[in-house]
Amino acid sequence: MTKQIQLFNNIAPKAFEDIEDDYFLSNEPIDNPDAIILRSAKLHDMTFAPETKYIGRAGAGTNNIPVERATEAGIVVCNAPGANANGVKELAAMSLVMASRNVLDALKWTDSLKGQDDIAAKIEAGKKNFVGRELRHKKMGVIGLGSIGGRVANMCIDFGMTVYGYDPYVTLRSAWGVDSRVKYTEDLQTIFSECDLVSLHVPYTEENHHMINSDILAYAKDGLILINLARDGLVDLDALEAAIESGRVGTYVVDFPEEKTLNMRNTINIPHLGASTPESQENAARMVINQMTDYLENGNITNSVNYPDVNLGVCRSTARIALNHRNIPNMLAQIIDFLREKNINIATLANDHRGEWAYTLIDIESDITEETLEKMINIDGVVRARIIRPN
Numbered sequence: 001m002t003k004q005i006q007l008f009n010n011i012a013p014k015a016f017e018d019i020e021d022d023y024f025l026s027n028e029p030i031d032n033p034d035a036i037i038l039r040s041a042k043l044h045d046m047t048f049a050p051e052t053k054y055i056g057r058a059g060a061g062t063n064n065i066p067v068e069r070a071t072e073a074g075i076v077v078c079n080a081p082g083a084n085a086n087g088v089k090e091l092a093a094m095s096l097v098m099a100s101r102n103v104l105d106a107l108k109w110t111d112s113l114k115g116q117d118d119i120a121a122k123i124e125a126g127k128k129n130f131v132g133r134e135l136r137h138k139k140m141g142v143i144g145l146g147s148i149g150g151r152v153a154n155m156c157i158d159f160g161m162t163v164y165g166y167d168p169y170v171t172l173r174s175a176w177g178v179d180s181r182v183k184y185t186e187d188l189q190t191i192f193s194e195c196d197l198v199s200l201h202v203p204y205t206e207e208n209h210h211m212i213n214s215d216i217l218a219y220a221k222d223g224l225i226l227i228n229l230a231r232d233g234l235v236d237l238d239a240l241e242a243a244i245e246s247g248r249v250g251t252y253v254v255d256f257p258e259e260k261t262l263n264m265r266n267t268i269n270i271p272h273l274g275a276s277t278p279e280s281q282e283n284a285a286r287m288v289i290n291q292m293t294d295y296l297e298n299g300n301i302t303n304s305v306n307y308p309d310v311n312l313g314v315c316r317s318t319a320r321i322a323l324n325h326r327n328i329p330n331m332l333a334q335i336i337d338f339l340r341e342k343n344i345n346i347a348t349l350a351n352d353h354r355g356e357w358a359y360t361l362i363d364i365e366s367d368i369t370e371e372t373l374e375k376m377i378n379i380d381g382v383v384r385a386r387i388i389r390p391n
């Protein structure tokens with residue numbers, strides 16, 4: 001049966017041109033979609049339809065999705081890690097240069113010369129008002145050393161900067177990608193007390209809410225350039241405004257403008273352009289569309305933010321059972337006992353957990369009816385049970 005995919009936002013059409021025969025994809029409302037693919041649309045007020053089992057974020061941040069509610073409904077939420085990291089890194093390069101070289105004010109002034117006489121002479125006379133500083137030999141702080149932060153830190157090494165990195169949760173994989181010349185620090189204060197420029201590349205979570213606040217800004221060097229291409233809510237804007245007024249923060253560059261930042265002095269407001277390139281959009285959309293088809297057709301999970309990644313390859317057995325369940329004692333024993341009672345032989349089984357949740361894929365050697373599957377949903381702790389048959 002054709003699978004129904006609800007799209008939100010502009011999802012790069014090239015990403016789904018190969019699957020259009022088997023899937024119906026639409027930006028118009030679909031009653032009971034199998035999956036949702038989105039960019040920045042906010043799903044917090046959405047009631048999930050019973051058939052919805054997958055949400056794919058064609059990007060990095062998932063704070064626009066009610067992940068906990070989705071998990072309890074047995075919906076796997078995945079993102080596209082790293083797919084748009086180069087796009088954001090390049091915008092960070094622009095932000096560093098734009099802030100250090102006074103480019104925004106200079107452009108506004110140049111524009112104001114329209115219609116005047118002797119523009120060339122006026123420019124030569126006026127340019128002294130926009131003298132900036134070079135990045136080379138300056139100290140750069142990078143907060144968050146994941147896909148984007150790692151690239152930004154390495155780029156800043158290439159600019160000839162002294163780079164400090166802070167990320168208490170960095171994965172081994174990310175850490176391997178970071179230039180060994182980046183000075184790793186375990187406290188945020190060092191970043192602010194040492195650096196001339198600081199760039200934020202962390203997700204917005206409850207824990208990271210207002211991580212840049214008056215306490216940490218108190219350590220900043222005068223004239224700090226602060227760049228936030230990560231999310232609103234990470235920076236306490238009242239504290240930032242006070243730091244700008246006192247001269248502690250020289251320039252704030254933000255990709256998530258709000259009324260307050262639009263009215264704040266020395267602030268460069270960018271209209272969320274970090275990933276607004278066809279390259280990033282296509283990368284991210286392709287990644288989530290591939291992950292989605294593999295999940296719907298084979299039950300395999302890749303790049304999930306709420307369930308573990310589990311993979312049994314292409315479904316070639318008589319049938320495959322996919323179970324989203326709680327990570328509680330006796331779960332697997334109950335599942336296996338259930339199948340044994342039904343005289344269903346297990347060919348292969350894969351199971352893993354992520355915090356309080358787990359996922360099990362079971363290839364079976366005899367068929368299973370929808371009625372029997374229904375009974376599996378009644379096993380305590382199971383929130384979704386699905387049968388997958390080979391294509």
Ligand SMILES: NC(=O)c1ccc[n+]([C@@H]2O[C@H](COP(=O)([O-])OP(=O)(O)OC[C@H]3O[C@@H](n4cnc5c(N)ncnc54)[C@H](O)[C@@H]3O)[C@@H](O)[C@H]2O)c1
Nearest residue numbers: 060061144146147148167169170201202203229230274275
């Ligand atoms: N402007 C844009 O268009 C755009 C595009 C992509 C991503 N983003 C934002 O950038 C964020 C980072 O993206 P990414 O692809 O690098 O993600 P990522 O998951 O690869 O890296 C995030 C890193 O932040 C670290 N981290 C988390 N909390 C931290 C904290 N309190 N202090 C220090 N480090 C912390 C994590 O350990 C991880 O290494 C996204 O979550 C998203 O909010 C914005």
Ligand SMILES: O=C(O)CC[C@@H](O)C(=O)O
Nearest residue numbers: 039040059060061275276
């Ligand atoms: O899709 C976009 O334009 C932005 C995506 C970005 O915010 C992300 O978190 O990946």
